[in-house]
Amino acid sequence: MPEEIYNSNIKNTRRPLFLTILCVLTFIGSIAGIIINTKGFVNAKEEVERISSGKAKTQLRNLVTKSDGTIERVTIGNLNVENYQKYCIGCIVSYILCLVGTVLMFRLKRTGFYSFTLGTFFNLITHFLLFGDNFASMGLSILAALAGFIFVILFGLNLKWMDEA
Numbered sequence: 001m002p003e004e005i006y007n008s009n010i011k012n013t014r015r016p017l018f019l020t021i022l023c024v025l026t027f028i029g030s031i032a033g034i035i036i037n038t039k040g041f042v043n044a045k046e047e048v049e050r051i052s053s054g055k056a057k058t059q060l061r062n063l064v065t066k067s068d069g070t071i072e073r074v075t076i077g078n079l080n081v082e083n084y085q086k087y088c089i090g091c092i093v094s095y096i097l098c099l100v101g102t103v104l105m106f107r108l109k110r111t112g113f114y115s116f117t118l119g120t121f122f123n124l125i126t127h128f129l130l131f132g133d134n135f136a137s138m139g140l141s142i143l144a145a146l147a148g149f150i151f152v153i154l155f156g157l158n159l160k161w162m163d164e165a
Helices: 017-042 044-053 081-106 111-131 141-157
Strands: 063-065 072-075
Touching: 017 044, 017 063, 017 072, 017 081, 072 111, 081 141, 111 141
Parallel strands: none
Antiparallel strands: 063 072
16 A cells, blocks of 8 residues: 655645636736837837837827817937837836746746736836836836736735745
């Protein structure tokens, strides 16, 4: 008859389906963010020209409505190739932090939540440091940050399933 050894230190916890779905979505989003920002870094000159000309269709419009109903285009004073490349590097670091956090949370490690949260805030911090607090100029980074905040809240609801160590 074989001996069965039970180790009381190992917690046999199943990952909830909701946490699995969140991790898969975040994994895909992080990989996409890394690819998009790498492309942005390589094509920084063209991206800066496109954003500066106001022809950026994928960005939130750099437009602000005045009180009299006319539309004024907001210009970003320090938008240049060097700053845009720095911004892309900051976003890549942010998405790598989110990716590492996602993998750790998939393995039910609580430290992954902290890595993911840091990566989410790092994206906004990078934008504020390089381009200021002009929300009209933030474009997709504000949408990514809002989605990141929603995911932080959703992951926070699943902290009870994750191990401390």
